[in-house]
Amino acid sequence: METEADAFYRELPKVELHAHLNGSISFATIEKLIARKPHLNIGHSMTAIQSGQRRTLEECFQVFKVIHQLVDSEEDILMVAKDVIKEFADDGVKYLELRSTPREEKNTGLTKKNYVETIIEAIHQCKKEGVDTEVRFLVAVDRRNGTEVAMETVKLAEEFMLSTSGLVVGLDLSGDPTVGHGKDLLPALEKAKHSGLKLALHMSEVPSQMEESDLLLNIPPHRIGHGTFLHPEMGGSQSLVDKVQKNNIPLELCLTSNVKGQTVPSYSQHHFPYWYQSGHPCVICTDDKGVFCTNLSLEYQRAASTFGLSHEAMWKLSQQAIDCSFAPDALKDQLKQRWTKLRPAVLR
Numbered sequence: 001m002e003t004e005a006d007a008f009y010r011e012l013p014k015v016e017l018h019a020h021l022n023g024s025i026s027f028a029t030i031e032k033l034i035a036r037k038p039h040l041n042i043g044h045s046m047t048a049i050q051s052g053q054r055r056t057l058e059e060c061f062q063v064f065k066v067i068h069q070l071v072d073s074e075e076d077i078l079m080v081a082k083d084v085i086k087e088f089a090d091d092g093v094k095y096l097e098l099r100s101t102p103r104e105e106k107n108t109g110l111t112k113k114n115y116v117e118t119i120i121e122a123i124h125q126c127k128k129e130g131v132d133t134e135v136r137f138l139v140a141v142d143r144r145n146g147t148e149v150a151m152e153t154v155k156l157a158e159e160f161m162l163s164t165s166g167l168v169v170g171l172d173l174s175g176d177p178t179v180g181h182g183k184d185l186l187p188a189l190e191k192a193k194h195s196g197l198k199l200a201l202h203m204s205e206v207p208s209q210m211e212e213s214d215l216l217l218n219i220p221p222h223r224i225g226h227g228t229f230l231h232p233e234m235g236g237s238q239s240l241v242d243k244v245q246k247n248n249i250p251l252e253l254c255l256t257s258n259v260k261g262q263t264v265p266s267y268s269q270h271h272f273p274y275w276y277q278s279g280h281p282c283v284i285c286t287d288d289k290g291v292f293c294t295n296l297s298l299e300y301q302r303a304a305s306t307f308g309l310s311h312e313a314m315w316k317l318s319q320q321a322i323d324c325s326f327a328p329d330a331l332k333d334q335l336k337q338r339w340t341k342l343r344p345a346v347l348r
């Protein structure tokens, strides 16, 4: 990270709902990983996109391949997950939904089940160590892997939802949006929803996905990631917008990710105001804080400065994010009480 957010945004209690584990690894943790695996010859410029830099979507997805080489054992995953959770907590995140794609690695013997277990263990250890944030987990489906893998992943997520007494709360659909088609994943997504998993689906992250977005919106999901090209001014359609609004599906919006990944030409042209101004639930998120060299405080500050929003408005935005989370009602109530308690000190 090159800059630090102002005190107000750091102190603002925040909710992070869209964070991919392996995209969220900080510079400091990447250094530790590189030291563990010097033979890979990976330099830091290969794992992050600095300020002012832009990459094509394809180049961004290459970055994840490099990071995955660095994170391939239980030991790595435990360290990465604990570091990421602590960093979000240090940034004022009081409730965090992490997501990650279970991976199997032949050379270290890592299985998909171990992968998820290790993240759950990291969440437990952070809790025991008194890290001040509530963490929940979404199991991610990589769209490139097709029908069968998606179905296996859903089964794994269902098992963990039951065995972790509520730490696994949902399913994410992500991966390179230019690869694969949502229609092949529909049965798996519907099964997941039916069994009680909440669905957070990346949708219309690139243009020309109207047909896919329409199919996915018919499920309908509980939250939408990005939704950049849903509305008519971006080549989407009013009927897609109507479906999102009618079902009141919150949008997870990641400004820096979209600008650095070049799906949005500049911050001021981001679709945040299109939805925000109509009162639709919008949640500011980081996506990949490590890869895009950002944090949630900076994203809030960037949204406020770009669209001229007051501290009061940003407070409301962070508070409303609680209701968009997949936390159970009792936890939502606790979080709301915390916001109320913190308000006088933060909104001075």
Ligand SMILES: CC(C)=CCNc1ncnc2c1ncn2[C@@H]1O[C@H](COP(=O)(O)O)[C@@H](O)[C@H]1O
Pocket: 020, 021, 022, 023, 057, 058, 060, 061, 064, 099, 100, 101, 102, 140, 142, 174, 175, 176, 177, 202, 205, 257, 258, 260, 261, 262, 287, 288
């Ligand atoms: C390239 C770009 C602009 C990234 C931001 N937009 C994204 N869109 C779709 N999937 C993503 C994005 N960022 C991260 N992911 C998913 O998260 C994975 C990395 O985290 P993890 O290994 O699941 O723990 C990636 O391999 C990819 O499947």
Ligand SMILES: [Zn+2]
Pocket: 018, 020, 174, 202, 225, 287
């Ligand atoms: Zn994402």
